Amino acid sequence: MASVISLATARRQFLTNVRQDGMINGPRLIVYASTEIHVCITKALELLGFGSKSMHFISVDKNFCINTDELRQTIEDDRNNGLLPFCIVGCAGTVNSGAFDNLVELASIAHKEKMWFHIDGAFGALVILDPERCHLVQGIEQADSLAFDFHKWLHCPYDAGCVLIRDGAHLSSTFSVHQSYLAATEHGCAGDKPWFCDLGTELSRQFRALKVWFTLKEHGIKKLGKKIADNCQQAQYLVSLLSNYEDFIQIIRPVTLNVVNFRLEPNELDRSNDKLIDEFNNELLADIQISGIAIASTTRFCNRLYIRVCIVSHRCTFEDFDIFVAGLLKCYRLRLRSLQQSE
Known part of the structure; x- marks a missing residue:
C-alpha cells in the first residue's frame, strides 16, 4: 500500500488532471528499477493503471546493485522513442540479498532528468539506526517518497507499513476529498487535522501507529538499532x-546486511545438472522446515535456486546458528543417503 500511495502521488505531479480524466490519451509514463526490485512495485503499477509494461527493468552489477550507466542510456532511449520517464525506484536493502543501490547517484539522475525519486526501503531502510552501517543508506534523505515496514526489522506485529512523502502538499492533492459528512469544524471533536483519509486510499483505517509508538517508547531507537546490528553480525557468523x-x-557474496543465500552442491551428484541440484536444495529446505x-526460504540467482536465510528476529543468538548449521548438515546427509539408496 505504501508503494501504491507513493506512485499515485508521483503520477499526480506528472498528470495533474489524472483524478478527473484518468490516464486516457495521456503520455506513456515509465518507471525504472533494478531487476532485484520487490514485486510490490509492479503490483502498484498494475493497480494504478500503468500496466506492468510501464516498468523498465535495469540490470544489476556483481553486487546486485542497479547499473546506473544502463539506467541513463535507457532513459535517453525511451525519451527518443516518445515515452515519458517519470520515476526511478532505488533499493535500500533488496529482499533477495540485502543489496543497496547507490542512492546518491540515483537521486542525482532523478534530479537532472526531472523525475520522481522513490526508495523501496523494505526492511533495509531501518539500518539507518545502526551507526556502523548507516552509511549504506546515504542519499535516502533525497527521496521524494520512501516506503518501508515496521513489521520487519522494528519487530512490530503485522501489519505496519510506512510511507514518507517529502512534500505533504503533493500527498494531499492526490488523495484529499471534500464531503459534507467529513467536514472539519473549528471547535468540533470529530477529528484532528489533517484527516488521514486525505493522505491515502483508506477512508476507514485501524490504528496501526499505536503498536509502533509503543515499541519506540518501550525500547528506544538505540536499542532497536543494536538489535539490527546484532542481526547483521549474526549473518556474518553464519x-x-x-x-x-x-x-x-x-x-552468494557479498553479504552486506542480514541476508545469507547459499546452496549445497554435493560432490556425489552431477554438479553440472542445475535442475538436479535445484531439486536437491528445494527438498533439503523442506527437510529443514519439517524438522523444526x-x-x-528460497530465491534464485542466475536462474539457480538458493536457500535464503533472512535474520530479523531480536531473539536470535550466535548459538542459534550453530544449531542451524548442525541441523542443516544432518538433513543434508540424510537427504543424500536417501538419494543414493533410491539409485
Missing part, C-alpha cells in the same frame, strides 16, 4: 560457519 564447507556449499530447526 557465513563463517558455512565457509567451513565450501567444497560443497556455495555462498528454522524457517528459511
Whole structure:
C-alpha cells in the first residue's frame, strides 16, 4: 500500500488532471528499477493503471546493485522513442540479498532528468539506526517518497507499513476529498487535522501507529538499532560457519546486511545438472522446515535456486546458528543417503 500511495502521488505531479480524466490519451509514463526490485512495485503499477509494461527493468552489477550507466542510456532511449520517464525506484536493502543501490547517484539522475525519486526501503531502510552501517543508506534523505515496514526489522506485529512523502502538499492533492459528512469544524471533536483519509486510499483505517509508538517508547531507537546490528553480525557468523564447507556449499557474496543465500552442491551428484541440484536444495529446505530447526526460504540467482536465510528476529543468538548449521548438515546427509539408496 505504501508503494501504491507513493506512485499515485508521483503520477499526480506528472498528470495533474489524472483524478478527473484518468490516464486516457495521456503520455506513456515509465518507471525504472533494478531487476532485484520487490514485486510490490509492479503490483502498484498494475493497480494504478500503468500496466506492468510501464516498468523498465535495469540490470544489476556483481553486487546486485542497479547499473546506473544502463539506467541513463535507457532513459535517453525511451525519451527518443516518445515515452515519458517519470520515476526511478532505488533499493535500500533488496529482499533477495540485502543489496543497496547507490542512492546518491540515483537521486542525482532523478534530479537532472526531472523525475520522481522513490526508495523501496523494505526492511533495509531501518539500518539507518545502526551507526556502523548507516552509511549504506546515504542519499535516502533525497527521496521524494520512501516506503518501508515496521513489521520487519522494528519487530512490530503485522501489519505496519510506512510511507514518507517529502512534500505533504503533493500527498494531499492526490488523495484529499471534500464531503459534507467529513467536514472539519473549528471547535468540533470529530477529528484532528489533517484527516488521514486525505493522505491515502483508506477512508476507514485501524490504528496501526499505536503498536509502533509503543515499541519506540518501550525500547528506544538505540536499542532497536543494536538489535539490527546484532542481526547483521549474526549473518556474518553464519557465513563463517558455512565457509567451513565450501567444497560443497556455495555462498552468494557479498553479504552486506542480514541476508545469507547459499546452496549445497554435493560432490556425489552431477554438479553440472542445475535442475538436479535445484531439486536437491528445494527438498533439503523442506527437510529443514519439517524438522523444526528454522524457517528459511528460497530465491534464485542466475536462474539457480538458493536457500535464503533472512535474520530479523531480536531473539536470535550466535548459538542459534550453530544449531542451524548442525541441523542443516544432518538433513543434508540424510537427504543424500536417501538419494543414493533410491539409485
